[in-house]
Amino acid sequence: MTVNGSHKNVTISDVARAAGVSKTTVSRYINGKYSLMSPETRERIAAVIEMSHYRPSSIAQSLKAKQSYQIGVVVADVSSPFSAALIRGIGHVLLENNYVALFADSKNSLELEQRLIQTLVSRKVDGLIVNTNSYYNPSLIQLACQGMPVVLCDRQVSDYNFPLVGSEQRQPILDVVAHLKEEGFHTAAFFTEEYAANSARFTRRNAFLEAMAFHYPDQDAQSLSFTVDISDQAGTIRAIEQLLGRCGSGNTPAIIGVNNVTTMHVVGAIRAMGLEIPRQVGICGPNDWGWDEQINWPVIVPPGITTFTVQSYEIGCTVAQVLLQRIQNPAAEKQEIRLPSELVVRGSTRLRAARV
Numbered sequence: 001m002t003v004n005g006s007h008k009n010v011t012i013s014d015v016a017r018a019a020g021v022s023k024t025t026v027s028r029y030i031n032g033k034y035s036l037m038s039p040e041t042r043e044r045i046a047a048v049i050e051m052s053h054y055r056p057s058s059i060a061q062s063l064k065a066k067q068s069y070q071i072g073v074v075v076a077d078v079s080s081p082f083s084a085a086l087i088r089g090i091g092h093v094l095l096e097n098n099y100v101a102l103f104a105d106s107k108n109s110l111e112l113e114q115r116l117i118q119t120l121v122s123r124k125v126d127g128l129i130v131n132t133n134s135y136y137n138p139s140l141i142q143l144a145c146q147g148m149p150v151v152l153c154d155r156q157v158s159d160y161n162f163p164l165v166g167s168e169q170r171q172p173i174l175d176v177v178a179h180l181k182e183e184g185f186h187t188a189a190f191f192t193e194e195y196a197a198n199s200a201r202f203t204r205r206n207a208f209l210e211a212m213a214f215h216y217p218d219q220d221a222q223s224l225s226f227t228v229d230i231s232d233q234a235g236t237i238r239a240i241e242q243l244l245g246r247c248g249s250g251n252t253p254a255i256i257g258v259n260n261v262t263t264m265h266v267v268g269a270i271r272a273m274g275l276e277i278p279r280q281v282g283i284c285g286p287n288d289w290g291w292d293e294q295i296n297w298p299v300i301v302p303p304g305i306t307t308f309t310v311q312s313y314e315i316g317c318t319v320a321q322v323l324l325q326r327i328q329n330p331a332a333e334k335q336e337i338r339l340p341s342e343l344v345v346r347g348s349t350r351l352r353a354a355r356v
Contacts, residue, residue: 010054018048070100071323072120074113075131076155078105080261082288082312083131086153089316090129097324099126110134110197121148127323129153134197149330151323154315156199163326163334165319167288169200170207172308172341176256176284177211179306179343183351185282186251187216189224189243191236191266192258201258204286208256230261236269240281254282254349267301277303282349286310286341303347311339 012030016023021041028036029045037045048054071094075083087103094101102120106113110133117128117140127149130140134157141160144150154166180188190208195201205225212221226239240255247253257263263285267277275281287307318337326332347354 010052012054015045015048015052015054018052019045021045067126067327068124069098070102070123070125071127071129071320072117072123072125073101073103073129074106074116074120075103075153076106076113076133077108078103082260082310085312086131086316089313089318090320091316093317093320093324099324106133108133110137114139117143127151127327129319129323131155132157135199135202136197147330149323149326151319151326153319154200161334163322163336165315165322165335165337166200166339167286167310167315168338168341169203170210172286172343173204173207173256174211175343176306176308177208177215179345180254180256180282180284180349181215183254183278183282183349184252184355185254185349185351186247187219187224187253188212189226189253189255190258191226191228191239191255191262193230193262194227195258204258228262228265230265233265233269233272236266237273240266240269240273240275244281252278252280252282252351254278254284254351257283257285259286260288263305264301267305277348278351279354282306282351284349287344288312301348303350306344306346306349308341308343310341314339 012023012026016026019026019041021037021044025037025041026045028034029042034042073087073090075086077083078087091101102123102125104116104120106116113130113133117130120128121143128143129151131153132140132155135155137157140150140157144160144162150162152162152164152166154164156162156164177188188208188211190205192201192205195205208225209221212219212224224243226243228236228239243253243255255266257266263283267283270277270281270283277283284306286309288310318339322335322337
C-alpha cells in the first residue's frame, strides 16, 4: 500500500478495510481463532494479508496477550545428530506459528540444564521443551507446578505427569532380540552408557532383559548388559572379549547398542579387534540420527548396520505442536506420544546368510 506514491507499513486497520471486516475479526484470524468466522471471511482475510505483505508486530502481540512469543528449548547434547534433527523439527513448527525458539545446550549436565532453564524463564518464555539429563528432576516439577507449560522430549521425569513426545523404546528392543534369535546368534548382549538417570537408556535396557527372558531363558541377561565409556575403546574391547569368552568357540554373539553413538563406538572396537561382522560378532542398534535415508550403510560400515528407526525430526515437529496446544489450553489432558520405529535388517545381523 502506498501513500502519495511512497510505501508505508501496512496496519491491521488497512487489512480490515480491504477485507471488509472489523479489526477484531482480523485479530482473531491472526491468532488462529477461526471458529467465529465463515470460511469465505477467512479466505478473504488471507488473500489481503498475502497481497499486502502484512506482518503483525510480535511486540504488539506480546504486549496485548502478555506473551513473549518465545519458546525455550533445552537439549542434552546439541552436538549429537539426534539433537540436530530434533532442533530442525522444533524450529520449523515454531517459525510457522510466529514463535521464536531460544535453543540451549545443557552439555549432558543436570546442573547446567537447571541454570539454563532459570535463564530462559527470566526471559519470559511462554513455554519450555526439555530433553532432560535426569529422570530425577524436582526443579522442573516445581516449575511446572507453578504454571509454566513444559513438554518433555524423548526422556521422562519421575514423580510427575509431564506431557511427552518421543520414540517407541520398548517394542523395538523386543523385535530386535527376536530377530537375533531367529538368525541363530548364540546370545545377545546390551552395550549402554550410564543409564540410571536416563529414562530412554533405562527403558531400552529393561526391554532387553525382558526379551532375553523370553528368547534366551537359559542366559543370565543381567550379566550380558555392559556399561561402557564411549571415550574408552580399550575398556569396550575388554567387554567384547569377555562376551566372546562366555560364548565359547564356534558360537556367535550379537551386540545391541543403546544408541547410535554407542553402536558406532562398538563398531570401532570390533574393527580394532579384527573381528568379522556378522560371522564372529553381530552388531545393531537404534538409528536415532535420522540417517537411514541419507547414508548408504553397507558402504560406510560394511556389511551395513541393522537398525531400528527413531524419527528425530518428526519428534521435534510433534513436541513443538504439543507445547503450542498446551499454551493455548493449559487445562487440556496431558499426552504421552510415542512415534513408532521400524526394524531395518542389514548385513550386520544376517548370520544365516554369512554362514552359507
